[in-house]
Amino acid sequence: MDTPTQINRRTFLNRSSTGIGSVALAAMLGESAAAPAGDDKWTGVIEKPHHPPRAKRVIHLCMAGGPSHLETLDYKPELAKMHGKPMPESFTKGQPIAQLQGKKLNCFGPQHEFKRWGKSGQQISSVLPHTGSVADEIAIVRSMVTEQINHDPAHTFMNTGTQISGRPCMGSWLLYGLGAETDDLPGYVVLTSVGGGQNQPIAARQWHSGFLPSRFQGVPFHSKGDPVLYVGNPKGVSRDDQRQVVDTVNALNHIHDSQVDDPEIAARISQYEMAFKMQASVPGLMDVSGEPQHVLDLYGAKPGDGSFASNCLLARRLAERGVRFIQLYHRGWDHHGGVKAGTQKTCGLVDRASAALIKDLKQRDMLKDTLIVWGGEFGRTPMAQGNGRDHHIKGFSMWMAGGGIQGGVSHGATDDLGYNAVQDVVHVRDFHATLLHLFGIDHRRFSHKFQGLDFRLTGVEPAEVIKPILA
Numbered sequence: 001m002d003t004p005t006q007i008n009r010r011t012f013l014n015r016s017s018t019g020i021g022s023v024a025l026a027a028m029l030g031e032s033a034a035a036p037a038g039d040d041k042w043t044g045v046i047e048k049p050h051h052p053p054r055a056k057r058v059i060h061l062c063m064a065g066g067p068s069h070l071e072t073l074d075y076k077p078e079l080a081k082m083h084g085k086p087m088p089e090s091f092t093k094g095q096p097i098a099q100l101q102g103k104k105l106n107c108f109g110p111q112h113e114f115k116r117w118g119k120s121g122q123q124i125s126s127v128l129p130h131t132g133s134v135a136d137e138i139a140i141v142r143s144m145v146t147e148q149i150n151h152d153p154a155h156t157f158m159n160t161g162t163q164i165s166g167r168p169c170m171g172s173w174l175l176y177g178l179g180a181e182t183d184d185l186p187g188y189v190v191l192t193s194v195g196g197g198q199n200q201p202i203a204a205r206q207w208h209s210g211f212l213p214s215r216f217q218g219v220p221f222h223s224k225g226d227p228v229l230y231v232g233n234p235k236g237v238s239r240d241d242q243r244q245v246v247d248t249v250n251a252l253n254h255i256h257d258s259q260v261d262d263p264e265i266a267a268r269i270s271q272y273e274m275a276f277k278m279q280a281s282v283p284g285l286m287d288v289s290g291e292p293q294h295v296l297d298l299y300g301a302k303p304g305d306g307s308f309a310s311n312c313l314l315a316r317r318l319a320e321r322g323v324r325f326i327q328l329y330h331r332g333w334d335h336h337g338g339v340k341a342g343t344q345k346t347c348g349l350v351d352r353a354s355a356a357l358i359k360d361l362k363q364r365d366m367l368k369d370t371l372i373v374w375g376g377e378f379g380r381t382p383m384a385q386g387n388g389r390d391h392h393i394k395g396f397s398m399w400m401a402g403g404g405i406q407g408g409v410s411h412g413a414t415d416d417l418g419y420n421a422v423q424d425v426v427h428v429r430d431f432h433a434t435l436l437h438l439f440g441i442d443h444r445r446f447s448h449k450f451q452g453l454d455f456r457l458t459g460v461e462p463a464e465v466i467k468p469i470l471a
Contacts, residue, residue: 042187042215044179049440054404054471055371056181058174058435059315059326061354062158065151065200065333066396068380068389070418071343073397074142075114075123078416079382083109087383091419098149098391099336100383107417108384111340120408127347130355131399136408137358137367138374138401139469143412143421146378146393146428151200151334154377154393159206161432161457168210168448170432171325173457175216176209177446178439181322186219188325189318193308196332196346207327211450218327221314288313299356312353316360319370333376337388358401371403371438382417395421398431404438406471429463437465 070076087105114123117132122140124132131138148154148163156162159169168176171188180187190207207218288296288303291313296302301309308330315326330350335342354374361367379396380389395414401407412424433443436457443463447454 041183042175042179044175044177046177046441046446050442050445051437051440053438053440054369055402055438056369057319057322057324057326058171058371058373058403059319059357060171060328061312061350061357061372061374062327062329063333063350063374063376064155064202064329064331065197065335066154066376066378066380066391067333067346068335068339068343069142069395069397069414070110070380070382070389071112071339072125072128072347073140073399074395074414074418075125076110076382076414076416076418079107079418080109082107082417087417091415091417092383095394096149097381100381100385100390105383107382108339108387108389112343118408122408122410125347127344128351130351134355134358134401137362138399138407139405140397140399140410141412141426141431141466141469142395142397142410142414143423143425144375144379144396144398144428144431145421145425146396149378149391149393151377151391152203154391155202155206158377158428160210161429161459165205166208166210167455168212168216168457169207169218170435170457171207171218171327172209172212172216173446174325174436174439176212176448177436177441178324180324182324183322185318185321185323187323188216188218188327189323190218190220190327190329191311191314192220192329192331193306193311193349194331195308195349196330197342198334198336199331200334202329202331206329211455212448218325286314288317295360298352298360300352308350309353309356312357316357316364319361319366320364335380335388336390337386339380339388342388361402367402369403371405371435372401373435374399382419392419394419400469404471406469409469411466411469424468426466427463429458429461430466432457433463434466434469438470 070079085107087107092105113126115126115132116122117124118135120136122132122135122138124135124140146154146157148157153163156165159171160167161170175187188207192202204220207220209215209217288301296313299309299313301307301313303310303313308328311328315328318326330346332346332349335346357372358367361370361372375398376396379392381392383390395418412421412426414420415422436443436446443456443458447456449455
């Protein structure tokens with residue numbers, strides 16, 4: 001069937017100016033337009049790295065709910081001595097506090113013993129023995145700070161660099177800049193698990209592409225049942241039949257795209273193609289029957305149980321297949337009460353598999369170019385909330401490994417009571433700048449124009465690469 005070819009004067013001028021302007025802008029920026037509209041593979045807008053990259057992929061182990069740094073990675077013997085005594089007002093006066101605001105504030109000492117691990121002697125809690133076993137592979141940052149004191153905006157800030165909804169997350173930025181190394185899986189995959197404490201809610205905005213085309217948003221995989229909804233064909237529909245449907249739908253989309261020049265139509269076309277490819281690739285990805293028993297034991301994984309351990313094993317398999325950004329949320333760290341038992345239980349669910357990722361990737365010679373990040377959206381207060389801890393943004397901890405990170409080092413410090421980051425303070429923006437740096441990207445030179453403004457993951461305020469932890 002022939003389609004109308006006439007267009008009015010306004011449409012012609014609009015398309016002409018848009019096309020010329022796009023070519024001129026690409027030339028001025030010295031960057032490639034990357035992948036054309038359609039089902040071609042997206043190769044990224046950064047044609048040449050700003051400096052030699054160290055990492056190829058990220059596995060972000062997101063401890064949703066805010067793990068207590070005081071029970072995991074930041075030992076405070078002085079806080080132990082102050083247990084039960086009033087928190088000095090000089091620490092807390094005029095400071096943002098979540099649920100303890102206006103209440104009597106007493107110090108609450110560390111609830112678990114800390115030990116020194118490895119040749120580096122890094123101090124790590126006794127409830128993280130497997131993490132301790134890889135102490136010489138990780139860099140612990142003990143001086144993290146953020147700006148949002150409640151969970152949802154804090155997650156948004158950690159992922160996007162701002163509390164304003166609708167901005168691209170760091171995984172989307174990375175995929176937009178560099179593309180993916182896989183043809184038959186999304187470049188950005190999200191897995192979730194629960195257990196050990198309050199199952200902190202998370203929202204799709206944490207892996208959303210914001211004002212970037214939707215092809216760059218994260219794709220959630222289910223850890224139980226079908227990993228992706230409708231990944232299988234209905235009965236009576238063959239793969240050839242499905243191919244014909246996809247081809248027909250995309251032909252119609254191409255016609256529409258030629259008329260309206262909407263980037264989201266190009267994204268829709270590419271996602272139809274990706275969905276078709278995933279019908280063949282995902283079942284093989286999720287089938288871990290070929291994994292040796294010693295690998296399953298290393299992770300503590302029971303395939304199909306939806307656990308963090310099984311998700312870590314899937315993360316390694318996704319990394320092997322070229323997925324650029326893999327994000328694992330474990331929703332079990334919100335310990336307003338019972339922080340001693342809660343931390344021990346939640347650590348028991350994530351500790352073995354977190355360390356197993358490092359060990360497994362290292363023996364496969366993949367750790368050197370795989371960046372692993374472990375941490376939450378904020379920490380917990382040195383003050384008691386009953387027998388738990390409140391939200392805390394002035395000082396908390398995370399660790400990083402692989403992908404250009406120096407192992408066996410500790411960076412930064414909080415004060416004697418674990419309240420304020422006081423040495424080598426690391427803001428979330430610094431973390432984002434470091435992540436991009438490890439992929440060969442100068443955060444100051446990586447932006448996207450939206451509504452007349454040049455937006456960056458690190459925003460407009462100063463951000464510095466955490467150089468002391470780089471290998």
